[in-house]
Amino acid sequence: MTTSSTTSDPSVSAEADPHAGTLGKLAGRFGDGVFTTSRFRDNLRLHVSPARLFELLSSLRDDCGFAFLAELGGTDFLGYPGWSRARFQVHYVLRDLERNERLTVLAGVDEPRPALPSATPLWEGANWMEREVYDMYGIEFRGHPDLRRILMPEEFAAFPLRKDYPLRGRGERHNFTRLTRGES
Amino acid sequence: MALTPTSGPTSASDSNAAPARPSTSSSIATFSPSDPPVPENTILTSLDAVVNWCRKNSLWPMPFATACCGIELMAVGASRFDIARFGAEVMRFSPRQCDLMIVAGRVAMKMMPVLQRIWLQMPEPKWCISMGACASTGGVFDTYAVVQGFDRFMPVDVYIPGCPPRPEQILRAVMDLQTKIQRGGSLNGTALPEMLDHEQLAASARALTARVSVAERGREERFGYRLPGGPGLVGVDETR
Secondary structure (H helix, E strand, O other): OOOOOOOOOOOOOOOOOOOHHHHHHHHHHHOOOOEEEEEEOOEEEEEEOHHHHHHHHHHHHHOOOOOEEEEEEEEEOOOOOOOOOOOEEEEEEEEEOOOOEEEEEEEEEOOOOOEEEOOOOOOOOHHHHHHHHHHHHOOEEEOOOOOOOOOOOOOEOOOOOOOOOOOOOOHHHOOOOOOOOOOO | OOOOOOOOOOOOOOOOOOOOOOOOOOOOOOOOOOOOOOOOOOOOOOHHHHHHHHHHOOOOEEEEEOOOHHHHHHHHHOOOOOHHHHOOOOOOOOHHHOOEEEEEOOOEOOOHHHHHHHHHHOOOOOEEEEEHHHHHHOOOOOOOOEOOOHHHOOOOOEEEOOOOOOHHHHHHHHHHHHHHHHHOOEOOEOOOHHHHHHHHHHHHHHHHHHHHHHHHHOOOHHHOEOOOOOOOOOOHHHHO
């Protein structure tokens, strides 16, 4: 999840927080209770519920200047030691290219039928990334214009990056016709 | 020119020496002293042997290179190793013009139908080399996306081990294939007799063990595919 390359920087203090402006704007817009924050080194993460995710993302894009969706991906925390939140987590790495600010929005979704609002109305680039998350984890993105598998074949029915997918499964590899020397 | 046909009724004779070889016991090609002498520079052999000899020294490879094995394959085609010494230098990128498929590299699940289609597009007679660990067994890529040895779905004549194989091994495989072509096959097709036998054996073994594996493998759906023929009927011999 850590996307920053810098190590702990003594200049990052409460006074010189690069995210202070963003957090101030968000606090004015949303108040308390919509998202929580956590930090790792100089990374800021916003944890938000799926119900308010789209609202937060559009506010970040329109009001706070995060015009670029750098990364969108998923994580499966099934069986993760000490994990008490939702099983799946989808992360949106946003960048403000003018002020060189980066933050991560995290949204947890749980079974059955994990679903999130699609970010394609905000960033066109989310299209294929959401398709990949759907392909690998089975998280639906409501409002996506073309939610199909992007990597696996169309007829594939499972989600291979889920932690309960069998590592040594072999059944999925045998759905081809078998050409023999006599036939071909 | 040295022809050594190993199958079929053959005989070699010369005008002044080398009587018929003792192995020619067939009644088709025997000579008596009353026969007219065979002129010089004449070789008697079977048509199959001549055709096989021509085929084995003029292989046109179809390089199906998907990974690092393809780099070694290029090295074999270059001057240092020079596959032209074996008459197989004419790489063509249209399957319609090739008769030797060299699968070099891992075959992903989505690539397998493509590979099969290319194989079907190649004209007879045709042969196939499975080059490297990934093509033969899946190699280190024991994942949901990689075919664990494409020989389960296509005929293969020669396997090359290695990750990737040395160019010398590829030359060795071409030589082995040449031996195989010379030994088997006929004018009308490639079908090596032992290969047909092996495929029949494999088919009967699959039919026998299909029922056993249903209990062994459990629910098929958890692997991802809805199997069209019902559970446990596809690919049972691979799970052993």
